[in-house]
Amino acid sequence: QVQLVESGGDVVQPGGSLRLSCATSAFTFNTYGIHWVRQAPGKGLEWVAFIQFDGTNKYFADSVRGRFTLSRDNSKNTHHLQMNSLRTEDTGVYYCAKENRFCGGAKCYFLDFWGQGTLITVSS
Amino acid sequence: DIQMTQSPSSLSASVGDRVTITCRASQGITNYLAWYQQKPGKVPKLLIYAASSLQSGVPPRFSGSGSGTDFTLTISSLQPEDVATYYCQHYNGAPFTFGPGTKVDI
Numbered sequence: 001q002v003q004l005v006e007s008g009g010d011v012v013q014p015g016g017s018l019r020l021s022c023a024t025s026a027f028t029f030n031t032y033g034i035h036w037v038r039q040a041p042g043k044g045l046e047w048v049a050f051i052q053f054d055g056t057n058k059y060f061a062d063s064v065r066g067r068f069t070l071s072r073d074n075s076k077n078t079h080h081l082q083m084n085s086l087r088t089e090d091t092g093v094y095y096c097a098k099e100n101r102f103c104g105g106a107k108c109y110f111l112d113f114w115g116q117g118t119l120i121t122v123s124s
Numbered sequence: 125d126i127q128m129t130q131s132p133s134s135l136s137a138s139v140g141d142r143v144t145i146t147c148r149a150s151q152g153i154t155n156y157l158a159w160y161q162q163k164p165g166k167v168p169k170l171l172i173y174a175a176s177s178l179q180s181g182v183p184p185r186f187s188g189s190g191s192g193t194d195f196t197l198t199i200s201s202l203q204p205e206d207v208a209t210y211y212c213q214h215y216n217g218a219p220f221t222f223g224p225g226t227k228v229d230i
Contacts (some may be wrong), residue, residue, distance in 0.1 A: 035220070037168075044225040045160070045168060045211050050218060058216035062125075088227035095167065103173060109215035110173045117167060 002026045002113045004096050006035075009118030016086050020118060022079040022096030030054060033099040035111050036070075036081050038120075040092040048094070049081065050109070053101060063086040064090075085123045093117040126150050128223035136229045138140075140211075143199040145226045147212035153193045156216040157189055159197045162179055163208045172197065204230055 008020040011115040022034060035076060050059045051111040058070045069082045097111035127150040129144045137143050147157065154174035162168040172188040175195055185200045199206055207230055212223040 044209075045162070045213075045222045047213070047220045047222055050220065061219050089207075100173065103177070105155075105174050107156050107215055107217075108173075109156075109220060110170065110213070111160070111168075112170050112173075112179070114167045114169070 002098065004098060004113060004115035006094060006096055006115045006118040008034075009094065009120050011121045011123065012086055013124050014086060014088055014122055016122070017082070017084045018086065018120060020036055020081040020083065020096075020120075022042045022081070023114060024077045024079070024098070027098065029072075031037060032101050033109070034072075034079045034098060035097045035109075036052070037095045037111070037114075038090075038092045039095070039117075043092070050099070051079065053099075083120070086120075088122050091120060093119050107123060125219055126153060126216060126221055127214055128214060130210075130212060130223040130226050132226060133224065134227040134229070137202050139202055139204060139230060140177050141202045143202050143206075143228060145197045145212075145228075147190075147194075147195040147197070147223050149214055149216075153214045153216040156214055157188075157190070157195050158187075158213050158215060159207075160211045160213065160222075161208045162211065168211065171220055173178045175181045196208070199228075201230070 067085045097114040100108040100112045128226045159172040160168040176188045
Protein backbone atom coordinates (compact mmCIF):
# COMPACT_ATOMS: atom_id res chain seq x y z
CA GLN A 1 0.00 0.00 0.00
CA VAL A 2 1.03 3.60 -0.54
CA GLN A 3 3.54 4.77 2.03
CA LEU A 4 5.32 8.03 2.70
CA VAL A 5 7.84 8.15 5.51
CA GLU A 6 9.38 11.41 6.63
CA SER A 7 12.69 11.66 8.42
CA GLY A 8 15.25 14.26 9.37
CA GLY A 9 13.40 16.11 12.08
CA ASP A 10 15.59 17.57 14.78
CA VAL A 11 16.25 20.47 17.10
CA VAL A 12 18.15 23.27 15.35
CA GLN A 13 19.18 26.79 16.26
CA PRO A 14 17.73 29.84 14.54
CA GLY A 15 19.62 30.50 11.33
CA GLY A 16 20.49 26.84 10.96
CA SER A 17 19.68 24.34 8.25
CA LEU A 18 17.98 20.98 8.06
CA ARG A 19 17.09 18.55 5.32
CA LEU A 20 13.94 16.49 5.53
CA SER A 21 13.41 13.35 3.52
CA CYS A 22 10.22 11.70 2.33
CA ALA A 23 10.69 8.09 1.30
CA THR A 24 7.88 6.81 -0.87
CA SER A 25 6.74 3.33 -1.84
CA ALA A 26 3.98 1.45 -3.60
CA PHE A 27 3.35 4.06 -6.27
CA THR A 28 5.23 5.12 -9.37
CA PHE A 29 7.65 7.78 -8.17
CA ASN A 30 7.72 9.86 -11.37
CA THR A 31 3.96 9.92 -11.74
CA TYR A 32 2.88 11.96 -8.73
CA GLY A 33 3.83 15.28 -7.26
CA ILE A 34 4.57 15.71 -3.57
CA HIS A 35 3.34 18.37 -1.20
CA TRP A 36 4.92 19.46 2.07
CA VAL A 37 2.59 20.69 4.78
CA ARG A 38 3.50 21.82 8.28
CA GLN A 39 1.67 22.26 11.54
CA ALA A 40 2.96 24.43 14.35
CA PRO A 41 2.20 23.13 17.86
CA GLY A 42 -1.51 23.55 18.57
CA LYS A 43 -2.10 25.30 15.25
CA GLY A 44 -3.67 24.52 11.91
CA LEU A 45 -2.26 23.10 8.71
CA GLU A 46 -0.04 25.30 6.56
CA TRP A 47 0.81 24.34 3.00
CA VAL A 48 4.56 24.78 2.46
CA ALA A 49 5.66 23.54 -0.95
CA PHE A 50 4.86 21.34 -3.94
CA ILE A 51 7.04 19.63 -6.54
CA GLN A 52 5.38 18.57 -9.75
CA PHE A 53 5.42 14.90 -10.74
CA ASP A 54 8.29 15.33 -13.17
CA GLY A 55 10.19 17.81 -11.03
CA THR A 56 9.91 20.56 -13.60
CA ASN A 57 7.91 22.96 -11.47
CA LYS A 58 8.24 23.76 -7.81
CA TYR A 59 6.04 26.05 -5.76
CA PHE A 60 6.52 27.56 -2.32
CA ALA A 61 4.52 29.44 0.27
CA ASP A 62 5.58 33.05 0.67
CA SER A 63 6.70 32.27 4.24
CA VAL A 64 9.45 29.92 3.04
CA ARG A 65 10.26 31.04 -0.50
CA GLY A 66 13.96 31.77 -0.86
CA ARG A 67 14.84 29.73 2.24
CA PHE A 68 13.46 26.27 1.40
CA THR A 69 14.22 24.21 -1.68
CA LEU A 70 12.90 20.95 -3.07
CA SER A 71 14.79 18.09 -4.64
CA ARG A 72 14.29 14.43 -5.40
CA ASP A 73 16.37 11.29 -5.68
CA ASN A 74 14.80 9.12 -8.36
CA SER A 75 17.09 6.21 -7.54
CA LYS A 76 15.78 6.08 -3.97
CA ASN A 77 12.16 7.16 -4.57
CA THR A 78 12.79 9.91 -2.06
CA HIS A 79 11.93 13.59 -1.95
CA HIS A 80 13.81 16.18 0.07
CA LEU A 81 12.94 19.51 1.63
CA GLN A 82 16.06 21.57 2.30
CA MET A 83 15.39 24.20 4.91
CA ASN A 84 17.87 27.05 5.38
CA SER A 85 17.88 30.19 7.52
CA LEU A 86 15.46 28.55 9.91
CA ARG A 87 13.35 30.69 12.17
CA THR A 88 11.53 29.90 15.39
CA GLU A 89 8.25 30.17 13.49
CA ASP A 90 9.32 27.21 11.33
CA THR A 91 8.85 24.94 14.35
CA GLY A 92 6.30 22.23 13.85
CA VAL A 93 5.47 18.85 12.42
CA TYR A 94 6.27 18.57 8.72
CA TYR A 95 4.25 16.19 6.58
CA CYS A 96 4.85 15.07 3.03
CA ALA A 97 1.80 14.04 1.08
CA LYS A 98 1.13 12.66 -2.36
CA GLU A 99 -1.06 14.47 -4.87
CA ASN A 100 -3.85 12.49 -6.48
CA ARG A 101 -3.26 13.64 -10.07
CA PHE A 102 -5.77 11.27 -11.70
CA CYS A 103 -9.10 12.21 -10.14
CA GLY A 104 -10.88 12.69 -13.48
CA GLY A 105 -10.92 16.45 -13.23
CA ALA A 106 -8.73 19.08 -14.84
CA LYS A 107 -6.84 19.62 -11.56
CA CYS A 108 -6.16 16.92 -8.99
CA TYR A 109 -3.56 18.47 -6.72
CA PHE A 110 -5.33 17.45 -3.52
CA LEU A 111 -3.45 15.35 -0.97
CA ASP A 112 -4.66 11.77 -0.84
CA PHE A 113 -1.95 10.03 1.18
CA TRP A 114 0.09 11.54 4.00
CA GLY A 115 3.18 10.52 5.89
CA GLN A 116 3.22 10.37 9.67
CA GLY A 117 5.19 13.61 9.97
CA THR A 118 8.53 14.63 11.44
CA LEU A 119 9.07 17.27 14.12
CA ILE A 120 11.30 20.29 13.62
CA THR A 121 12.11 22.47 16.59
CA VAL A 122 13.90 25.73 15.96
CA SER A 123 15.14 27.08 19.24
CA SER A 124 18.23 28.53 20.83
CA ASP B 125 -3.21 34.46 -3.58
CA ILE B 126 -6.48 32.81 -2.59
CA GLN B 127 -7.43 33.06 1.07
CA MET B 128 -9.65 30.46 2.73
CA THR B 129 -11.95 31.09 5.67
CA GLN B 130 -14.05 28.63 7.68
CA SER B 131 -16.95 28.99 10.04
CA PRO B 132 -17.53 28.29 12.76
CA SER B 133 -14.07 27.94 14.28
CA SER B 134 -15.47 25.39 16.69
CA LEU B 135 -18.74 23.70 17.48
CA SER B 136 -20.20 21.26 19.94
CA ALA B 137 -23.04 18.98 18.95
CA SER B 138 -24.75 15.83 20.15
CA VAL B 139 -24.44 12.34 18.75
CA GLY B 140 -26.86 12.02 15.86
CA ASP B 141 -26.95 15.74 15.09
CA ARG B 142 -26.52 17.12 11.61
CA VAL B 143 -23.40 19.28 11.47
CA THR B 144 -22.51 21.79 8.77
CA ILE B 145 -19.18 23.55 8.30
CA THR B 146 -18.74 26.38 5.84
CA CYS B 147 -15.64 27.24 3.83
CA ARG B 148 -15.24 30.33 1.70
CA ALA B 149 -12.59 31.16 -0.88
CA SER B 150 -11.52 34.77 -1.54
CA GLN B 151 -12.00 34.18 -5.26
CA GLY B 152 -13.68 31.59 -7.42
CA ILE B 153 -12.05 28.16 -7.41
CA THR B 154 -14.64 26.26 -9.45
CA ASN B 155 -14.90 22.99 -7.50
CA TYR B 156 -11.19 22.57 -6.70
CA LEU B 157 -11.77 22.12 -3.00
CA ALA B 158 -10.89 19.32 -0.62
CA TRP B 159 -11.86 18.58 2.97
CA TYR B 160 -9.59 16.86 5.47
CA GLN B 161 -10.23 15.43 8.91
CA GLN B 162 -7.55 15.49 11.58
CA LYS B 163 -8.27 13.60 14.77
CA PRO B 164 -6.33 14.61 17.90
CA GLY B 165 -2.72 13.51 17.62
CA LYS B 166 -3.26 11.93 14.21
CA VAL B 167 -2.33 12.57 10.60
CA PRO B 168 -4.82 14.48 8.42
CA LYS B 169 -7.05 12.32 6.27
CA LEU B 170 -8.71 13.20 2.97
CA LEU B 171 -12.50 13.12 3.18
CA ILE B 172 -13.79 14.87 0.08
CA TYR B 173 -12.29 16.23 -3.13
CA ALA B 174 -13.74 18.15 -6.06
CA ALA B 175 -16.05 19.77 -3.50
CA SER B 176 -18.44 16.83 -3.37
CA SER B 177 -16.65 13.59 -4.27
CA LEU B 178 -16.29 11.21 -1.35
CA GLN B 179 -12.86 9.66 -0.96
CA SER B 180 -12.87 5.87 -0.99
CA GLY B 181 -13.52 4.39 2.44
CA VAL B 182 -15.04 7.53 3.94
CA PRO B 183 -18.45 6.94 5.57
CA PRO B 184 -21.39 8.26 3.54
CA ARG B 185 -22.57 10.43 6.44
CA PHE B 186 -19.95 12.88 5.18
CA SER B 187 -20.91 14.99 2.19
CA GLY B 188 -19.71 18.14 0.51
CA SER B 189 -21.29 20.73 -1.70
CA GLY B 190 -20.65 24.08 -3.31
CA SER B 191 -18.80 25.69 -6.15
CA GLY B 192 -17.20 29.02 -6.93
CA THR B 193 -16.46 30.59 -3.56
CA ASP B 194 -18.81 28.95 -1.06
CA PHE B 195 -18.61 25.37 0.12
CA THR B 196 -20.02 23.21 2.89
CA LEU B 197 -19.08 19.99 4.62
CA THR B 198 -21.99 18.17 6.22
CA ILE B 199 -21.98 15.31 8.68
CA SER B 200 -25.50 13.94 8.50
CA SER B 201 -25.44 12.14 11.84
CA LEU B 202 -22.54 13.00 14.10
CA GLN B 203 -20.74 10.03 15.65
CA PRO B 204 -18.29 9.98 18.58
CA GLU B 205 -15.45 9.05 16.23
CA ASP B 206 -16.05 12.26 14.25
CA VAL B 207 -14.47 14.38 16.99
CA ALA B 208 -11.74 16.12 15.03
CA THR B 209 -10.66 19.31 13.38
CA TYR B 210 -11.82 19.73 9.80
CA TYR B 211 -9.88 21.71 7.21
CA CYS B 212 -10.80 22.84 3.75
CA GLN B 213 -8.10 23.42 1.14
CA HIS B 214 -8.26 24.80 -2.37
CA TYR B 215 -6.17 23.26 -5.12
CA ASN B 216 -6.96 25.68 -7.91
CA GLY B 217 -3.29 26.57 -8.09
CA ALA B 218 -0.32 27.32 -5.87
CA PRO B 219 -0.25 28.36 -3.10
CA PHE B 220 -2.67 25.61 -2.08
CA THR B 221 -4.01 27.34 1.01
CA PHE B 222 -5.77 25.58 3.85
CA GLY B 223 -8.60 27.08 5.84
CA PRO B 224 -7.98 27.73 9.55
CA GLY B 225 -9.94 24.66 10.63
CA THR B 226 -13.17 23.88 12.48
CA LYS B 227 -12.95 21.91 15.69
CA VAL B 228 -15.89 19.56 16.25
CA ASP B 229 -16.65 18.22 19.72
CA ILE B 230 -19.41 16.06 21.17
